Amino acid sequence: xxxxxxxxxxxxxxxxxxxxxxxxxxxxxPLMLAVAMIIYADRKIWAAIALRRGPNVVGxxxxxxxxxxxxxxxxxxxxxxxxxxxxxxxxxxxxTFTVALLAWAVIPFNSGAVLADINVGLLYILAxxxxxxxxxxxxxxxxxxxxxxxxxxxxxxxxxxxxxxIGFILIGVVLYADSFNLNEIIxxxxxxxxGIVNAFGFNLLMFPxxxxxxxxxxxxxxxxxxxxxxxESELVxxxxxxxxxxxxxxxxxxEYANVLLMATxxxxxxxxxxxxxxxxxxxxxxxxxxxxxxxILFFFFVFSWVKATVPRYRYDQLMRLGWKIxxxxxxxxxxxxxxxxxxxRYS
Numbered sequence: 001x002x003x004x005x006x007x008x009x010x011x012x013x014x015x016x017x018x019x020x021x022x023x024x025x026x027x028x029x030p031l032m033l034a035v036a037m038i039i040y041a042d043r044k045i046w047a048a049i050a051l052r053r054g055p056n057v058v059g060x061x062x063x064x065x066x067x068x069x070x071x072x073x074x075x076x077x078x079x080x081x082x083x084x085x086x087x088x089x090x091x092x093x094x095x096t097f098t099v100a101l102l103a104w105a106v107i108p109f110n111s112g113a114v115l116a117d118i119n120v121g122l123l124y125i126l127a128x129x130x131x132x133x134x135x136x137x138x139x140x141x142x143x144x145x146x147x148x149x150x151x152x153x154x155x156x157x158x159x160x161x162x163x164x165x166i167g168f169i170l171i172g173v174v175l176y177a178d179s180f181n182l183n184e185i186i187x188x189x190x191x192x193x194x195g196i197v198n199a200f201g202f203n204l205l206m207f208p209x210x211x212x213x214x215x216x217x218x219x220x221x222x223x224x225x226x227x228x229x230x231x232e233s234e235l236v237x238x239x240x241x242x243x244x245x246x247x248x249x250x251x252x253x254x255e256y257a258n259v260l261l262m263a264t265x266x267x268x269x270x271x272x273x274x275x276x277x278x279x280x281x282x283x284x285x286x287x288x289x290x291x292x293x294x295x296i297l298f299f300f301f302v303f304s305w306v307k308a309t310v311p312r313y314r315y316d317q318l319m320r321l322g323w324k325i326x327x328x329x330x331x332x333x334x335x336x337x338x339x340x341x342x343x344x345r346y347s
Contacts, residue, residue: 024105031101085141132159168334226318
């Protein structure tokens with residue numbers, strides 16, 4: 001994009017700046033629209049599974065329901081509790097929302113179609129996603145209310161616990177792809193499954209990691225059955241109990257942006273990203289972004305399906321799964337994968 005602006009006669013420094021801003025807007029604005037639509041899709045999927053209609057009044061088929069909800073919260077008054085730490089109370093949802101957007105800077109939507117094609121893209125996503133805990137813990141503490149604080153402690157412990165196992169799972173992906181760059185990870189999956197399928201997930205050594213990553217992604221984003229941060233019968237409504245108006249909406253938008261990010265990472269790390277499912281020449285005529293979006297929508301459907309059908313875990317079950325099952329298995333799998341690669345690739 002920078003070269004295009006330079007060809008129009010723009011100064012190179014200005015061209016780089018304008019291209020960067022344009023790239024950010026090309027990602028952020030469609031992402032906000034996508035978040036509004038997946039909230040609608042989420043509610044329709046839950047309704048269908050529960051044999052209900054779901055949103056069907058505002059706009060054709062209820063498509064404008066999310067925008068009506070957004071307008072409602074925008075027009076509401078922002079109420080700040082008298083005992084709250086005003087500065088931290090207001091900045092916490094901003095941190096959550098901003099961090100959810102920052103991770104998309106390194107997501108490749110097609111070959112070369114990425115805002116920042118850095119060599120350590122996977123490390124960048126791991127670092128950015130770990131910052132989300134600050135928004136959660138600050139919101140609970142700044143509210144000066146015991147229930148949001150309990151929920152914030154519970155949420156931060158949950159997020160940190162599953163980030164550990166996610167880190168070891170990602171080591172397995174990096175070992176097979178021999179790169180931290182997300183584009184290179186996708187390219188390494190071409191013809192990987194039996195020389196036919198473009199996916200690490202069809203490798204018997206990698207498939208358990210794909211399953212663990214999917215479950216860990218549910219826990220990392222506090223989606224059911226791991227939504228202990230919003231266990232209404234125990235915590236009123238979670239760490240955002242004292243929030244209203246746009247402050248609450250920023251938490252809501254950040255949560256769904258994170259859900260979309262985790263669905264995207266599932267598609268990129270284990271199921272070929274923007275590559276077609278089968279390594280067959282005619283399928284490459286379809287733009288890669290179409291394949292990526294199809295995979296993202298599939299994993300989002302899985303997230304909604306699980307939320308609508310699986311009962312909530314107890315907290316001790318949640319922690320046992322993370323520390324006593326996923327962590328040891330993912331650590332053992334790192335040794336298995338590295339040993340297999342030493343015997344085959346580096347022998």
